[in-house]
Amino acid sequence: xxxxxxxxxxxxxxxxxxxxxxxxxxxxxxxxxxxxxxxxxxxxxxxxxxxxxxxxxxxxxxxxxxxxxxxxxxxxxxxxxxxxxxxxxxxxxxxxxxxxxxxxxxxxxxxxxxxxxxxxxxxxxxxxxxxxxxxxxxxxxxxxxxxxxxxxxxxxxxxxxxxxxxxxxxxxxxxxxxxxxxxxxxxxxxxxxxxxxxxxxxxxxxxxxxxxxxxxxxxxxxxxxxxxxxxxxxxxxxxxxxxxxxxxxxxxxxxxxxxxxxxxxxxxxxxxxxxxxxxxxxxxxxxxxxxxxxxxxxxxxxxxxxxxxxxxxxxxxxxxxxxxxxxxxxxxxxxxxxxxxxxxxxxxxxxxxxxxxxxxxxxxxxxxxxxxxxxxxxxxxxxxxxxxxxxxxxxxxxxxxxxxxxxxxxxxxxxxxxxxxxxxxxxxxxxxxxxx
Amino acid sequence: xxxxxxxxxxxxxxxxxxxxxxxxxxxxxxxxxxxxxxxxxxxxxxxxxxxxxxxxxxxxxxxxxxxxxxxxxxxxxxxxxxxxxxxxxxxxxxxxxxxxxxxxxxxxxxxxxxxxxxxxxxxxxxxxxxxxxxxxxxxxxxxxxxxxxxxxxxxxxxxxxxxxxxxxxxxxxxxxxxxxxxxxxxxxxxxxxxxxxxxxxxxxxxxxxxxxxxxxxxxxxxxxxxxxxxxxxxxxxxxxxxxxxxxxxxxxxxxxxxxxxxxxxxxxxxxxxxxxxxxxxxxxxxxxxxxxxxxxxxxxxxxxxxxxxxxxxxxxxxxxxxxxxxxxxxxxxxxxxxxxxxxxxxxxxxxxxxxxxxxxxxxxxxxxxxxxxxxxxxxxxxxxxxxxxxxxxxxxxxxxxxxxxxxxxxxxxxxxxxxxxxxxxxxxxxxxxxxx
Numbered sequence: 001x002x003x004x005x006x007x008x009x010x011x012x013x014x015x016x017x018x019x020x021x022x023x024x025x026x027x028x029x030x031x032x033x034x035x036x037x038x039x040x041x042x043x044x045x046x047x048x049x050x051x052x053x054x055x056x057x058x059x060x061x062x063x064x065x066x067x068x069x070x071x072x073x074x075x076x077x078x079x080x081x082x083x084x085x086x087x088x089x090x091x092x093x094x095x096x097x098x099x100x101x102x103x104x105x106x107x108x109x110x111x112x113x114x115x116x117x118x119x120x121x122x123x124x125x126x127x128x129x130x131x132x133x134x135x136x137x138x139x140x141x142x143x144x145x146x147x148x149x150x151x152x153x154x155x156x157x158x159x160x161x162x163x164x165x166x167x168x169x170x171x172x173x174x175x176x177x178x179x180x181x182x183x184x185x186x187x188x189x190x191x192x193x194x195x196x197x198x199x200x201x202x203x204x205x206x207x208x209x210x211x212x213x214x215x216x217x218x219x220x221x222x223x224x225x226x227x228x229x230x231x232x233x234x235x236x237x238x239x240x241x242x243x244x245x246x247x248x249x250x251x252x253x254x255x256x257x258x259x260x261x262x263x264x265x266x267x268x269x270x271x272x273x274x275x276x277x278x279x280x281x282x283x284x285x286x287x288x289x290x291x292x293x294x295x296x297x298x299x300x301x302x303x304x305x306x307x308x309x310x311x312x313x314x315x316x317x318x319x320x321x322x323x324x325x326x327x328x329x330x331x332x333x334x335x336x337x338x339x340x341x342x343x344x345x346x347x348x349x350x351x352x353x354x355x356x357x358x359x360x361x362x363x364x365x366x367x368x369x370x371x372x373x374x375x376x377x378x379x380x381x382x383x384x385x386x387x388x389x390x391x392x393x394x395x396x397x398x399x400x401x402x403x404x405x406x407x408x409x410x411x412x413x414x415x416x417x418x419x420x421x422x423x424x425x426x427x428x429x430x431x432x433x434x435x436x
Numbered sequence: 437x438x439x440x441x442x443x444x445x446x447x448x449x450x451x452x453x454x455x456x457x458x459x460x461x462x463x464x465x466x467x468x469x470x471x472x473x474x475x476x477x478x479x480x481x482x483x484x485x486x487x488x489x490x491x492x493x494x495x496x497x498x499x500x501x502x503x504x505x506x507x508x509x510x511x512x513x514x515x516x517x518x519x520x521x522x523x524x525x526x527x528x529x530x531x532x533x534x535x536x537x538x539x540x541x542x543x544x545x546x547x548x549x550x551x552x553x554x555x556x557x558x559x560x561x562x563x564x565x566x567x568x569x570x571x572x573x574x575x576x577x578x579x580x581x582x583x584x585x586x587x588x589x590x591x592x593x594x595x596x597x598x599x600x601x602x603x604x605x606x607x608x609x610x611x612x613x614x615x616x617x618x619x620x621x622x623x624x625x626x627x628x629x630x631x632x633x634x635x636x637x638x639x640x641x642x643x644x645x646x647x648x649x650x651x652x653x654x655x656x657x658x659x660x661x662x663x664x665x666x667x668x669x670x671x672x673x674x675x676x677x678x679x680x681x682x683x684x685x686x687x688x689x690x691x692x693x694x695x696x697x698x699x700x701x702x703x704x705x706x707x708x709x710x711x712x713x714x715x716x717x718x719x720x721x722x723x724x725x726x727x728x729x730x731x732x733x734x735x736x737x738x739x740x741x742x743x744x745x746x747x748x749x750x751x752x753x754x755x756x757x758x759x760x761x762x763x764x765x766x767x768x769x770x771x772x773x774x775x776x777x778x779x780x781x782x783x784x785x786x787x788x789x790x791x792x793x794x795x796x797x798x799x800x801x802x803x804x805x806x807x808x809x810x811x812x813x814x815x816x817x818x819x820x821x822x823x824x825x826x827x828x829x830x831x832x833x834x835x836x837x838x839x840x841x842x843x844x845x846x847x848x849x850x851x852x853x854x855x856x857x858x859x860x861x862x863x864x865x866x867x868x869x870x871x872x
Contacts (some may be wrong), residue, residue, distance in 0.1 A: 054691075113618035133848050138837075147670035150675065163677050209666075213649075230852075237854065238574055241482055241514055241585065328786055385848075401574075414671065417853050 001181050005189050011180065015098045017107050022281045023102045027263035031277035032291040034287060041260040042254025043275065049119050051075035051378075053275050053293060055250030055258075055263065056158060062243040062322035062330065062402070064343070064350045069255045071265055071297060073378060074324055077118035077148060081200045082136040082165040084113040085145065086173060086181070092212065093181035095132070095173070096201060101376025102280045103294050109198040109373065110190065113179070115375075121424035122225035128228060131176050142167040146207035148418035150426065151331055153374065154323025156273070156295050161419070162326065164204045184212065188434030194371040195383065199427060202372065209414055210409050212436055221409040226310050226397065229413070235404045236332065236420070239320030242401070245329045266363075268279045271342050271435065273297045275435045276380060299341035300371075304358040305432070306335045306388035306395060307367065310407070315405040316432075317354070317391065319421060331422040332414065334370050335403070336387075339344050353403075365390040367435055372427065386428050388435065408432050437526060437617050441625050446567035447616065448632075452544050452653045458717045459538045463699035468711035468727040477689025477696040478515035479729055485555050486512035487814075489701065489711050489729060491686030491694075491870070492594060498679040498758035498766065498838070500786045502778065507701055507711060508594045508761055509731060509814060513554035516574040516637045518601040520549040521581065522617070523610060528648070531568070531609070532637060537812025538716045539730050542831060545634040545793065545809065548628065553813075567612050571603050578603040581824065582643035583855035586862065587767060589810065590759025592709070592731050597763065597855070599638045611660060618650065622871030630807040631819065638808065640864035643852055644869075646845050657845040662746050662833065665849070671840045672768065675756030678837070681765045707778050709733045712816060732816035733784070735777035736807075739860045740794040741868070742771045742831060743803065744841075751841040752868070753790070753827065757858060767858040768850065770821075771839070781868045789839075794825050801826040804872055808863065822864055824871065844868050 002008040028034065033046050043053035056072040078309035083085060084095040116130045120138075135142055145166040152160045175181070182190070187205070191197050210221065222229045253260035257268050265275035281290045306317040321333035338352045340359070367388040374382035411429055413433040421429070437446040464470065469482050520531040533548040552566045557573075571578055578719065581602035583689070588596045611617070623641070627633050658665045688829040689696035693704050701711035727774035741744040742753040757769030774788045776795070804824035809815075833841060840867045847865055859867070 138678075149673055163673060224475040230582060231580050234580040235853065237583045237585055237599060242574075254797050256851060376633045415855075416666075416674065420853075 001093065002186065004380055005186050008186065008190070008312045009181065009256070012098055012108070015178065016106075019100065019108070019283045020281070021100045021107050021283065023107070024279045026277040026279045026291065027137055028265070028275065028277040029262060031293065032279070034277070034291065034293060036252070036261045040251035042251060043265070050292075052254060054158075055252045055255035056324055057248045057250050058324045059211070059246040060244055060322050062245070062320075063350060064346065066111060069250060069257070070272070071232075071252055071255055071260075071277045073156055073160070074158045075160050079117040079119065079162045080114055080134075080136050080165065081112045081202070081204050082114040082167060082203050083165060084132060084135055084142070084166040084173065086170070088181065091183055092168075093183055094187060094205075095146060095179055095181055096187075096372070097179050099178070099198070100282050101198070102278050102282075102292070103378065103380040103382065104198070104373055104376035105247050105381050106195055108124070109376065110196055110201055110203060111198045111234055112204050112372075114202050115200050115377075131179075132173075135169065136165050140167060144220045145209070146204075146416060147209070148201060148207060150415075150423065151327055151419055152423050153379075154325040154331070154422060156325065156379070158325040160325065161204075162200075162217060164207055166204060166207060167433065190371055191431050191434060193374050199375045199423065200372060202427040202430045203423055205430045206412065207431075210412055221407065225406050225407040225410050226315060229323070229410065232404065232406055232410060236320060236330070238400060239402060240329045243320075243322060243329050245322050245326060247324070267298075269345075272339075278380065294380040295378060295382070297339060297382045299339050301339040301382045301384040302336055302355065302358065302368040302387065303334050303388060303428055304336040304354075305428055306354060306357065306389055306391040308391040308395070310405060312398065313407050315407055316404055317395065317399055318406055318412060318425065320402045320404075323422070324387070327419050332411065332420055333424045334428055337424050354395075355394065358387055361389045365392075368431055370431065384424070386431055388428070388432060437529065438622065439507060441622050444616065444622065444626070446619065447542070448534055451614065452542075452570050453542070455536065455719045456717070457543050457719065459543070460715045462715045463773065464701070464711065464713040464729060464842045465698060467729065468715070470713070470727065470729060472648045472688075472697045474689030478687060479701070481859040484872075486728075489688060490594075491688045491691035491696075492760055494760045495682040496680055496754075496758050497529040498552075498681070499788065500782065500788060505686060505693070506642070506708070506760060507688055507691055507694055507696075507717050509592055509596070510594045511596050514556065515553040515598045516550055516569070516572050517548045517598050517640050518550040518568075519637070520571055520578070520605060520609065521570060521602060521604040522606070524617065527619055528604070529619055529642075530623060531615055531617055533615050533704065535536040535634070536718050537634070538714050538728070539719075539812035539814065539816040539818065540634070540809055541817050542631055545812065546632060546637055547634045548636050548640050551636050567615075568609070571605065572601050575630075576603060577607070578605040581645070582640075582852060584643060584852060586639060586851075586859065587605045587814075587855055588764055588859050589856060590761040592761070592769070592815070593619060594761040595763045596761065598636075598639075598642055602640060622820065627867050627870060628806055631809050633808060633810045635859065638863040638866040639859055641866045641869075642848065642857070645852070647835075647847055652728075655676070656781075661749060661843040661846050662751060662841050664719050665719055665846065668840065668842055668846060668850070671767070671821070672756060675838060675871065676765045677754075677757060679765050681758050681762060683760070705781075707734055707781075708775075714816065730816040731814060731818070733775060735775050737770055737775040738791065738794065738822040738823065739820045740790075740825060741823055741864055742793065742827040744827040744831070746841060749843050751843055752847060753831065753835055753839055754842055754847060754861065757839045759858070763855050768856055768861055769858045770861045770864055773860050790831075793828065794823055797825045801828075804867055806867065820860070823863070823865055824868060
């Protein structure tokens with residue numbers, strides 16, 4: 001336990017210093033165990049497990065561009081992202097792990113207690129068993145706080161989801177090397193530090209009920225807000241019913257505008273992302289050495305909520321967002337979610353709505369501005385600027401078909417049902433919980 | 437308005453007498469506008485609209501049989517099933533319609549205010565406009581009570597869903613010929629009559645919040661029961677994560693054991709269902725005359741909840757059920773849902789669990805026993821016996837992995853989020869609402 005977060009930072013810095021990790025970018029066509037399929041050009045592991053990189057053609061009426069094709073990660077197995085909670089001195093503490101992921105700009109970040117792909121826990125890697133996993137597999141002794149299948153980046157993954165779990169135990173739990181207990185308040189402080197609390201931790205914590213504290217701690221507040229919950233669900237249903245998302249799987253070498261083999265997979269204009277290879281040497285992981293493809297975004301993204309106070313309650317402007325890999329037609333996303341560089345070649349009217357309001361806001365209106373990483377197990381140096389910005393007077397209460405104002409409590413309640421809130425919005429929701 | 441339901445029955449009998457409807461079974465290969473595709477054998481309409489009958493191969497670990505192939509209806513468009521509500525003298529009344537559907541054993545049943553496929557309301561049929569539709573299309577003036585995309589028969593439809601809506605209005609609404617206003621109490625009485633309240637009406641009404649009356653009328657009761665809501669959601673997540681549902685589309689003429697062309701599509705042993713053709717002549721429909729394929733079950737099914745009182749509250753034994761056409765791996769279904777005849781050739785241990793408890797229950801334990809029809813627009817003479825049976829002492833509180841006890845209020849709360857509760861369970865939930 002840390003009395004002050006400065007003690008945490010000392011512990012974390014010590015771990016960073018003493019553990020040897022090395023990540024070396026490598027040509028995809030020389031990546032150990034991985035190869036391009038001779039016919040389709042799909043990138044595959046020789047075991048047939050883990051994931052593949054394939055092509056996808058998308059046709060939708062709910063994006064700035066109506067039709068496109070792109071490479072996409074196909075990983076049908078759902079892993080487990082689990083956080084263990086236990087009270088010490090009457091205060092709930094969350095068990096997090098200083099974990100190396102090859103894609104992290106700083107390698108080490110704070111991950112959930114368990115962050116395991118199905119291949120991990122069924123031991124395809126032939127690595128060490130996953131510590132604390134038994135608390136998250138049935139039959140469990142602990143008390144379930146939260147448990148839902150949640151989507152991950154729809155721009156990069158086809159229908160990927162992970163099981164997000166929070167389990168509370170009362171028994172003693174041994175504290176293993178590399179793990180630490182943190183209070184919600186301490187996590188709140190660490191969430192204001194760039195690239196420290198990883199995406200999986202942010203995602204899982206978004207499922208914590210409001211009654212668990214933080215500054216927005218009212219339970220049963222689901223009908224308090226500009227709209228009742230029935231209206232919000234209807235808005236979501238309307239968005240699903242009104243929009244089109246048609247998809248067709250393609251061989252990776254059939255994706256126009258992308259190079260589908262060789263040292264990396266990339267877009268002809270250098271936009272969006274590349275697929276690169278890395279060789280990894282790690283201490284404190286199930287496997288000490290491995291090679292894998294990673295998706296490397298071409299530029300930093302912006303993930304932002306516009307917020308305003310309505311009838312004395314904070315509201316967020318939520319967008320029903322369609323992405324290439326969505327499980328259903330839309331999920332609820334932040335007001336703005338994009339990599340601005342990807343839109344520079346488009347005319348002004350096709351830039352994402354509210355992007356300019358967010359980036360041009362006066363400093364006094366910016367309530368949160370922090371850089372966080374996306375999952376370092378699949379994404380290489382994928383950073384996003386997470387913002388919460390007070391909306392100007394010109395953003396109306398009725399913001400239009402795909403946008404709706406709701407309270408963080410309402411969004412949180414929806415997140416507890418799987419596949420309603422996308423990972424970017426969940427991540428930002430967790431940060432918001434600790435806003436003054 | 438009817439003061440007594442006897443007045444309703446007079447009105448309904450009068451309509452049955454005076455409207456001319458005729459349904460004539462016809463060979464599929466002579467069905468106007470429909471044909472078998474020369475290569476795939478899929479049954480298709482010449483416009484490319486409405487629906488097709490194709491083949492599906494299923495591989496799952498959550499059914500009595502692990503692997504099979506079958507014909508299935510593919511209808512990707514979501515229609516609207518909407519009920520309009522208005523208070524008269526302080527009492528909410530629901531606007532229902534005496535509607536002919538060619539598959540109904542008795543042709544005429546009580547349908548929602550609006551029961552329209554997307555082809556209906558976009559006028560592919562070139563028929564008359566759908567009355568009252570404007571109350572269910574955005575922008576709407578009424579108050580949304582319920583609005584969710586809900587699944588339909590997963591054994592017969594591939595990922596089919598319809599938008600279920602309840603909209604409350606305060607303005608005057610003209611009462612058109614063939615429609616009637618009924619109170620919830622009157623509908624409750626009519627639900628005890630065989631084959632009268634149609635499937636779509638039962639499905640939509642399952643979304644009505646408990647606070648709207650009936651005998652189980654407590655709002656906010658979602659955490660009251662043997663399990664908290666977080667535990668129920670976790671049980672559902674576990675079922676999705678633990679089970680496998682892999683599917684592959686097949687050409688209809690590639691489905692082994694089924695004849696895929698000619699006068700009808702049927703199973704070689706006469707089990708499960710057939711696809712037949714019908715010519716229809718109708719009064720009071722958008723189109724006066726048409727032909728279509730229909731799915732005709734081989735025998736009557738059983739849809740049943742076991743129930744018991746736990747801590748003073750009625751609980752239902754809900755099953756996480758996998759079906760061929762599920763949108764996701766499982767949905768919540770009744771305790772028993774099957775056509776017993778389909779299992780006669782299987783050894784006793786592969787009969788559906790709890791089927792014998794339900795069919796063999798002493799009369800005093802049978803709280804509900806009524807025959808209702810499945811949707812008469814696609815299913816021909818598809819009847820199910822809907823049962824609610826008091827469980828014996830031998831059914832434990834921990835009934836095993838795929839079964840869980842929950843209150844009707846909890847199941848109702850879950851139904852208000854789309855794709856959680858299957859159509860059979862929703863239908864029975866509506867009937868349950870009015871149990872003494």
